[in-house]
Amino acid sequence: MTVTTPRPGAGRRDRIDELAARAGQLSDGDGGESLLRSAVRRLRRNPVAILGAVIVVAFLLVALFAPLLAPRDPYAQSLLSEVRQGSIPGSRDGYLLGVDQLGRDVLSRLLYGSRQSLLIGVVSTVLGAVLGMALGILAGGLGGKVDTVVMRFVDILLSIPGLLMAISISVLLGASQLSLMIAIAVTQVPVFARLLRGSMLVQRDSDYALAARALGVRRRRIVFGHVLPNSLSPVIVQATLSLATAIIEAAALSFLGLGDPDISRPEWGAMLASAQSVLSIRPELAIYPALCIIVVALGFTLLGEALREALDPKFRR
Template identity: 55%
Template sequence: MTIISRKKKEKIDRLAELAARDDERGVSLWQEAFRRLRRNPAAMVGAVILGLFVIVSVVGPFLVPYAPEAQHWKDEIRVGFLPGVRAENWFGVDHIGRDQFSRMIVGARQTLLVGVVATMIGLAVGSLIGGIAGAAAGLGGRWGRAVDNVLMRFIDMLLAMPSLLLAISIAAILGAGLTTVMIAVGAVSVPVFARLLRGSMIAQSNSDYVLAATSLGVRKPKIALSHVIPNSLAPVIVQATLTLATAIIEAAALSFLGLGNNDAAIPEWGMMLADAQRYIDIAPRLAILPALGIIITALGFTLLGEAMREALDPKLRK
């Protein structure tokens, strides 16, 4: 045996040994996705932004120097003048003498609360509709297809309306308020989750393991609940991360239009942005700060969501 052949054989043996070692360890889909996320710079930037946002939202309100509704500097307000950045007011003072830094920190918690609750509403309702439609279409026979058609036509009706217009319509019907904003923004995301889960379940229903379970006599409802739905959730979870970004923006838009929280004592970034429009010429920071908060937070969710999509979807992996 020549030296080149011996080296080639040793290299093949090493590769086979490494492959066998990987097979012995076994790596799940989520473990492999987490490995890819750790090697993705965009995912790390998004995770850092979200980590800071969550820490500020949870811990910050307990550490702010002033109550967000306290008007300690009301007497310093003059026509055409608002106190700016200084030692006791890191972000200056708003139009009625409240500390802007304290309001930004407390407003982060309200923004996170609205985004998370709205996304959970959309995820729960959309997954319920999509799960029923997907199980009916993939495993339900003739009657199942009829149920799928009825549910999907309802989803198509929701998709026919622009998302912001649909949210405004729901908020206008229910009346202004923080709960209304959560319901309106959550309703907008229902069609996305429903169609995504339905499509994923239909794709999974054509898999070999479904055929094998059916051949063994396993009942179709059990196949759907125990196998098809769990294997279809990965794209839905990724979409939930991306929806959080749009939920925060849409909630801020509703608050900006006056359909959000009516209690001025409870700050929220969208409402703060709306209040700042009247003073944009003398104190642009009042609008810039909440706008930057919304943009950076949405960017963090988007970066992490896109990285998760790439890590979980074999077609998008680099």
């Protein structure tokens, strides 16, 4: 019969893993409830969260299925022959929202424009989150001189107004969709870096992290195995809020002519800019894309704020 001898310190390390797992949970009055389950329960009871989720889901569905929902080709100048000086056709059969100054169906262009807003918002937010989290991990995980250098760099980025920085980067890189994403991502880097760094500093001084260091566990395992996973909740919330900011900034840069150089491609900010020349004739051409931007940004903001309250222990009831 073979007897397996446990490795020295194995029991204590298992105990550290258990403490780290419990750090991601919060006790409840009825014996304990995980943070995720508690957050989902409170989100389902929050009408603001439900409204935000409905708007976000509707936006995602419209963006994904725009080719199926659009009644016409957004590039086709089907009613260009009816556009006159001082007169643009409005709503009629087959054209629910009318056409723009080039005879293109407005509804179809709005639906296709949601795809561009979603693409720019998601890519720029993911890119900004990855770069910001990398800096946050360096600062919060290593500390010391690395923390000082990284955070001074982050402070420099924070000292520059976000929109001004995005405009400067877009001008330097040239007008393109890629430069637009990079410009917006750079403005979000310091936010994610400071947020993750602060959260990791709190977790780094918790009981399980102190016990792991006392046992001689490698810093890499402590940071990436326990501290980082337990510090991601605020980052997830911020990513939801940053999506709303990214969509607004993308529309602003496109409005200024720093977005996609292909002006025929449907994009809400570009549509808003092109409508400025016909405001006295058809103000609806500016109102429709503006409403789309406002509603979508509102949806992500409401959902993000509801997530923040649901994941914050101070708001638990």
